[in-house]
Amino acid sequence: MSAPLLQVRDLSVAFGPVRAVDGLSYDLHAGETLAIVGESGSGKSVSSMALLGLLPPRSARIEGGTAVFDGQDLLRLSDRDLRRVRGNRIAMIFQEPMTSLTPVLRIGQQLTEALVEHRGLSQAAARDKALEMLRLVDLSDPPRRMRQFPHELSGGMRQRVMIAMAMALEPDILIADEPTTALDVTVQAEILGLMRDMQARFGTAILLITHDMGVVAEMADRVVVMHRGRKVEEGPVRAIFGSPRADYTAALLAAVPRLGARSAEDGPRPIIDQPALPGAVVLHAEGMSKVFAGRGGIFGQSGGTVAMHDVGFSVRAGETLALVGESGSGKSTSGRAVLRLLEVDEGRIELEGDDMRALSTRSLRKARRSMQMVFQDPFAALNPRISIGRLIAEPMLIHGIARGSELEDRVAALLRRVGLEPVHMKRFAHEFSGGQRQRICIARALSVGPKLIVADEPTSALDVSVQAQVLELMLELQQSMGLAYLFISHDMAVVEEMAHRVAVMRQGRIVEMGPRRAVLGAPRHPYTAALLAAVPKPDPTAQRPKLPRLDLKDLPMGPLAQTAPDHWVAQ
Amino acid sequence: MSAPAEPVAAAPVAPRRAIWALLRSPSGAVGLAIVLLLVVVALLAPVIAPYDPYRMASGPRLAPPSWDHWMGTDQLGRDVFSRIVHGARLTLMIGTIAVGISLTAGLLLGLVAGYAGGWPERILMRLVDVVFSFTEIVIALACLAILGVGLINAMIAIGIASIPFYARITHSVVLVEKNKPYFEAAVAAGASHLRLIFLHLLPNVIPTLIVVGTLGVSTAVLAAAGLSFLGLGAQPPQPEWGFMLSSSRDLISGAPWMMIFPGLAIAITVLGFNLLGDGVREVLDPRQRAR
Numbered sequence: 001m002s003a004p005l006l007q008v009r010d011l012s013v014a015f016g017p018v019r020a021v022d023g024l025s026y027d028l029h030a031g032e033t034l035a036i037v038g039e040s041g042s043g044k045s046v047s048s049m050a051l052l053g054l055l056p057p058r059s060a061r062i063e064g065g066t067a068v069f070d071g072q073d074l075l076r077l078s079d080r081d082l083r084r085v086r087g088n089r090i091a092m093i094f095q096e097p098m099t100s101l102t103p104v105l106r107i108g109q110q111l112t113e114a115l116v117e118h119r120g121l122s123q124a125a126a127r128d129k130a131l132e133m134l135r136l137v138d139l140s141d142p143p144r145r146m147r148q149f150p151h152e153l154s155g156g157m158r159q160r161v162m163i164a165m166a167m168a169l170e171p172d173i174l175i176a177d178e179p180t181t182a183l184d185v186t187v188q189a190e191i192l193g194l195m196r197d198m199q200a201r202f203g204t205a206i207l208l209i210t211h212d213m214g215v216v217a218e219m220a221d222r223v224v225v226m227h228r229g230r231k232v233e234e235g236p237v238r239a240i241f242g243s244p245r246a247d248y249t250a251a252l253l254a255a256v257p258r259l260g261a262r263s264a265e266d267g268p269r270p271i272i273d274q275p276a277l278p279g280a281v282v283l284h285a286e287g288m289s290k291v292f293a294g295r296g297g298i299f300g301q302s303g304g305t306v307a308m309h310d311v312g313f314s315v316r317a318g319e320t321l322a323l324v325g326e327s328g329s330g331k332s333t334s335g336r337a338v339l340r341l342l343e344v345d346e347g348r349i350e351l352e353g354d355d356m357r358a359l360s361t362r363s364l365r366k367a368r369r370s371m372q373m374v375f376q377d378p379f380a381a382l383n384p385r386i387s388i389g390r391l392i393a394e395p396m397l398i399h400g401i402a403r404g405s406e407l408e409d410r411v412a413a414l415l416r417r418v419g420l421e422p423v424h425m426k427r428f429a430h431e432f433s434g435g436q437r438q439r440i441c442i443a444r445a446l447s448v449g450p451k452l453i454v455a456d457e458p459t460s461a462l463d464v465s466v467q468a469q470v471l472e473l474m475l476e477l478q479q480s481m482g483l484a485y486l487f488i489s490h491d492m493a494v495v496e497e498m499a500h501r502v503a504v505m506r507q508g509r510i511v512e513m514g515p516r517r518a519v520l521g522a523p524r525h526p527y528t529a530a531l532l533a534a535v536p537k538p539d540p541t542a543q544r545p546k547l548p549r550l551d552l553k554d555l556p557m558g559p560l561a562q563t564a565p566d567h568w569v570a571q
Numbered sequence: 572m573s574a575p576a577e578p579v580a581a582a583p584v585a586p587r588r589a590i591w592a593l594l595r596s597p598s599g600a601v602g603l604a605i606v607l608l609l610v611v612v613a614l615l616a617p618v619i620a621p622y623d624p625y626r627m628a629s630g631p632r633l634a635p636p637s638w639d640h641w642m643g644t645d646q647l648g649r650d651v652f653s654r655i656v657h658g659a660r661l662t663l664m665i666g667t668i669a670v671g672i673s674l675t676a677g678l679l680l681g682l683v684a685g686y687a688g689g690w691p692e693r694i695l696m697r698l699v700d701v702v703f704s705f706t707e708i709v710i711a712l713a714c715l716a717i718l719g720v721g722l723i724n725a726m727i728a729i730g731i732a733s734i735p736f737y738a739r740i741t742h743s744v745v746l747v748e749k750n751k752p753y754f755e756a757a758v759a760a761g762a763s764h765l766r767l768i769f770l771h772l773l774p775n776v777i778p779t780l781i782v783v784g785t786l787g788v789s790t791a792v793l794a795a796a797g798l799s800f801l802g803l804g805a806q807p808p809q810p811e812w813g814f815m816l817s818s819s820r821d822l823i824s825g826a827p828w829m830m831i832f833p834g835l836a837i838a839i840t841v842l843g844f845n846l847l848g849d850g851v852r853e854v855l856d857p858r859q860r861a862r
Binding site for chain 1: 751752753754755756757758759760761762763766770771774775
């Protein structure tokens with residue numbers, strides 16, 4: 001193997017007394033993809049920011065080490081010399097493409113700027129080059145894109161622009177920090193494909209920073225696994241996945257949900273000996289529609305967004321119905337509509353036979369006892385200024401279930417139930433980890449003995465190892481208490497683990513609904529099939545099947561028709 | 572006055588640690604020292620002041636600063652230093668009462684408007700906008716025209732005039748907090764209107780308002796001094812700083828000490844509250860501290 005392009009040795013970065021990166025070493029060779037994987041707080045992002053001098057100058061301190069690129073140590077370059085490397089020879093793309101593009105400048109201007117600056121091209125030449133790059137990243141109508149502003153593009157298109165911008169200078173190294181985490185799974189598949197194409201064309205070395213083992217398996221040649229600032233393992237991707245040497249790597253891989261793992265079973269994994277089986281219908285919704293009004297201008301309302309159109313489903317006690325779909329599919333709207341956290345325009349919602357929409361404000365408040373919600377971001381869902389003991393007690397106080405010492409006993413019992421200690425009662429939300437916070441949210445939801453819990457992406461903000469624990473807790477609670485779950489998720493592998501039945505949503509409509517095994521195993525709607533095919537598999541030996549090219553305009557979006565017992569597909 | 576448009580603080584800070592953090596930030600420490608000094612002077616005014624602030628001919632008339640009269644005497648022979656010391660009481664009273672009025676009313680208005688949404692919000696906030704479009708001093712003058720001249724009325728007038736400011740800030744914070752999941756979680760738990768407003772929204776609005784209120788004291792002090800200067804606030808013989816300034820303006824060349832010292836007192840007080848406000852913001856807002 002030739003000499004490495006980038007040689008990092010003993011890199012250490014500290015934030016105050018905390019070592020975020022501790023003695024990290026690796027080599028990056030020309031044309032290869034090296035993935036740095038780890039959970040939050042592992043130092044994977046910090047270590048790459050340090051290379052480009054992008055750390056917050058006051059709080060972070062590079063304590064030692066070298067990063068030799070092209071004969072010079074990046075960590076010791078002056079700001080001026082570093083600027084010459086940055087963007088020019090080492091380019092970077094970020095997780096959130098909206099924030100990394102300047103909102104007030106046109107795409108064309110942002111693309112040509114670097115070309116004029118670093119390459120000394122004339123405006124006209126830079127413009128030609130920019131157009132060529134936009135064509136290369138597969139954006140339609142490049143001249144029009146050049147005139148557009150970032151907010152006029154979708155997330156996937158913005159990431160394409162970012163890639164075009166990064167690759168326009170034909171850098172030696174592309175640092176991609178969670179490049180697809182904010183994107184929908186079908187878009188993610190396209191962007192990953194694009195990155196591979198660009199790498200093949202320009203021979204760029206990619207330093208890929210990610211938490212997603214599926215993305216690693218699909219993209220990486222070699223892998224560095226980080227944990228708490230240290231490298232725990234390094235090796236070729238197949239060796240890491242096939243025979244991990246470090247315990248941590250093995251545990252990390254074991255926690256990753258794998259799509260297809262339960263394809264032979266009908267229901268979720270039984271956690272307790274005699275799990276409650278699906279019983280009577282708890283929630284029944286039909287014909288729910290919601291249009292979010294456009295902003296009222298001077299000349300009246302200007303259009304609206306259809307968030308839900310004729311959505312209907314039912315959930316039984318002890319059963320999980322998963323609502324899956326990409327962003328903007330209306331799955332969260334449906335979940336919140338069921339709880340009457342937002343009002344639908346049309347439709348009928350019944351909870352245990354009671355018409356929820358007919359309830360007065362007062363009786364709705366009472367009815368909230370039977371339906372609770374668990375949110376995506378557990379930190380935001382906990383009032384920062386109220387101790388968690390009082391937060392968990394609040395629903396019980398509101399509904400007059402308990403008071404005084406009995407209330408305290410119940411809070412303590414709930415905390416134990418979700419795997420926390422009663423002594424935690426006096427603390428505040430910011431003193432807990434992400435997984436603990438979600439347990440607190442679950443304890444709060446359980447406190448009033450609900451029949452139905454709407455869980456909106458309950459583990460999307462969590463690390464995979466924590467996700468596995470929270471999912472297991474949710475399964476155990478369902479099986480012992482007979483809870484009905486409306487489980488909203490974009491993650492097909494998680495859905496497979498949790499759901500009895502699945503409803504796939506797109507553009508505010510359900511396009512396919514049926515038993516989980518049938519929908520995920522033998523999808524009958526082309527969109528479901530495309531979603532499943534786009535999920536990256538955490539297995540480097542698997543060949544991704546050619547992505548089906550979807551003609552989105554011609555997708556059947558019509559009314560649902562029953563094609564098999566309990567299985568409906570949009571026609 | 573600089574207005575923090577974004578709500579302050581995500582996590583509650585323990586009181587003892589907050590005070591330590593305040594003392595560690597330079598502006599906070601200096602501001603706190605000035606404000607504390609002002610409070611001590613106000614409380615101990617009779618002890619500190621060498622003369623009765625109202626007694627005429629405590630010394631010769633219009634005497635320049637000397638060992639007997641540190642800041643000289645005025646045209647009636649009253650000791651300027653003693654008057655300034657006693658004036659601190661009036662100043663603090665103006666600050667607390669005026670800010671108290673505008674803070675309470677603005678807080679309630681903003682909370683109700685932001686929480687209710689819909690047409691109550693539109694009506695309340697448009698009203699606030701209408702009042703906001705006039706300069707505060709004009710509104711204060713209008714209030715004084717109705718209430719009549721006097722220091723207490725001036726405080727009330729200043730308080731009323733700055734209600735829109737506090738209402739707007741509260742409203743903007745409520746709009747942000749109302750869209751956070753924890754608020755939705757409380758709604759989903761079945762919480763009543765009062766519980767949602769006072770248990771969930773209010774505590775998250777207060778830190779921002781502490782900062783704004785502290786900064787607001789200096790504005791109120793300045794406005795009161797202005798009104799007194801115009802003869803609409805403090806009346807003779809009250810030792811109010813603004814009024815002292817105005818009564819000295821004919822003598823500016825002959826007895827500059829009569830103008831310099833009340834002016835300095837106002838400036839230092841305003842500076843103190845501004846620094847303290849900045850310091851408190853740094854403590855309460857972790858994002859600012861990280862910068």
